[in-house]
Amino acid sequence: MNAIKAIWDFIQNQILGMKWLNEVIGNGLSVLGLDTSNRWIASVQFFIYDTIKIVLLLCSLIFIISYIQSYFPPERTKQILGRFHGIGANTVAALLGTVTPFCSCSSIPLFMGFTSAGLPLGVTFSFLISSPMVDLGSLVLLMSIFGAKVAVLYVVLGLIIAIIGGSIIEKLNMEEYVEGFISQGGSVDIESPELTKHDRIIFAKEQVIDTFKKVSPYILVGVGIGAVIHNWIPEEWVVGVLGAGNPLAVPLATIIGIPIYADIFGTIPIAEALLSKGAQLGVVLSFMMGVTTLSLPSLIMLSKAVKPKLLSIFIGICAVGIIIVGYFFNIVEPFII
Template identity: 45%
Template sequence: MEPIENIACGCEARTRSAREGGLPLWAGLILAPLAAGLWWLVYTHLKPAADYITFRLLPLAPGSHLGEAIAFFLYDTPKVIMLLVLVVFGVGVIRSYFSPERTRALLVGKSLLAGNVLAALLGVVTPFCSCSAVPLFIGFVTAGVPLGVTFSFLIAAPMVNEIALGLLYGLVGWKVAALYAATGLSIAVAAGWTIGRLRMEGHIEDWVSQMNAAGGEAVDEKMTWPERIRYGWAAVVEILGRVWKYILIGIALGALIHGFVPEAFMARIMGSGTWWSVPLAVVLGVPMYSNAAGIIPVVEALLGKGAALGSTLAFMMSVIALSLPEMVILRKVLKPRLIATFIVVVAVGILVVGYLFNAVWG
């Protein structure tokens, strides 16, 4: 069996090809708008195409359980994948400007609050892989990045990522995507700030502070624009190659919920009227280790069946941000009290977000 710490490991590798000569600039200038136009043309015709296949080519009636499920699947799958290509490419190009080393240099010696805000924002754009969370943690802390600021980075980096935002935007709409980003960043800032204020530096494992790991300035390459484009494209190939199966499973589950679960069924379990639905959503989310790709199509379907927005956001954040494998990894550098504090602080943040949105959206 795989050791548990490898489960959380979805390394985003920088595969940068030095071989390819690349296209000349003029070809790029012609091809880019052409590709964008083609993308738009296909994207805007997905819904009619899915309906045509389901209700004309297949002998299924609109409104039937199976028909609705299949139309949902045929529409959502290409839509989500096309949106992800766009978002992952864009974020990939942005990420080519950042590296953990550069981010660390920006965060060293920053004060609380300002440092927490900056760290959370950098968490979104810095290439990060949860399997290197430990070396990154050590690299940050030993170089003089305050503990609370480091935590803001470590919370924001996996939670507010391009896959989550792209999927939420495509499946649930830009408002929920924006809410998720804003509340996710707020939790990262608030939790990191709290941990910083608690002065828990003594609860880092002793071997970490004895270590001098600050010398990692080794590789920091300058890239040209064609290289950045290629970097973005490599991210698309790498990430979609890794998550497509979770997306398909997630959308298939979502399609079944969409077609077969009765309307307003979820309102009883995850509705805003039940006070315990938010804590339940958080508790259920912790042992579930899934990435954003698998969970968000399910989330969309739950929302469609009357689940409250706050409870659903809480569930999603808990699944993505509070995962058991990540706790096991971090245990190597954090003493139990700091791990417990981290879990409690983040969980409280998620609860606040859940209740807030249930109250406002009702």
């Protein structure tokens, strides 16, 4: 058992967390005559380390996930979802959301296509909630920062939010609140060409390049904010606002996350810095969920597809789910970290 734990710790710290990289960068700065205990230099070290680490993980994960995603084009996904009914369909939709786009703005066009194709509205919303919140990338990235227990629990609870949220919308019979150009759009089934292994590799490479171009600015901004929090914001400030002494920290973090447009790759360094400064785990994860699931740009885009009442219900379900998950993580934090 000790051997297994030692192997896992090595994977988490040195392969996923890349602690060796931080040491290499610190040693390199020292060789240049720079004092890494200085806050400015420490900020530079944090920025270089987190940027390189996230970019390496980002490119590796996108390649792997995109290769898997090549087996699930929209036409095939629609066919798979069409075979299931009830909560089983919501569950499959939420699971399929884990191997599709990395942010909510990328998920919305797929949601619109599935809805136009006649799939049940609750099923398409389970997909829409799951896709940006709990993609496979989030599992690995969270594992690299917070450990396996937190990462797995985060994904499981995210899937539960997606399944329950979609089921509630299905029970409310909200079809009339979908804009007419979508609900009456219809679809034409086009047989997807069978891809070879080489084709899938090319597709995955293209996805890496395309996604990296889109998210790299958010990574740099996120790492920059993380460096400021990590080295310049007094710990007592973070603890006072986001620590255990503030019972409203979870909803506050969720609300703060909504105006921010980023994905999990951009929010990870901020979350990591906040946690190191004394913020509660549930608060940090609520912030991440708020950013990835309820970002203002994605809500604006979604408002073009659904009417205000349905949009409000979607926001309410997601917000309540995120807040519940946040408080849950605050309670179990001593047992999983």
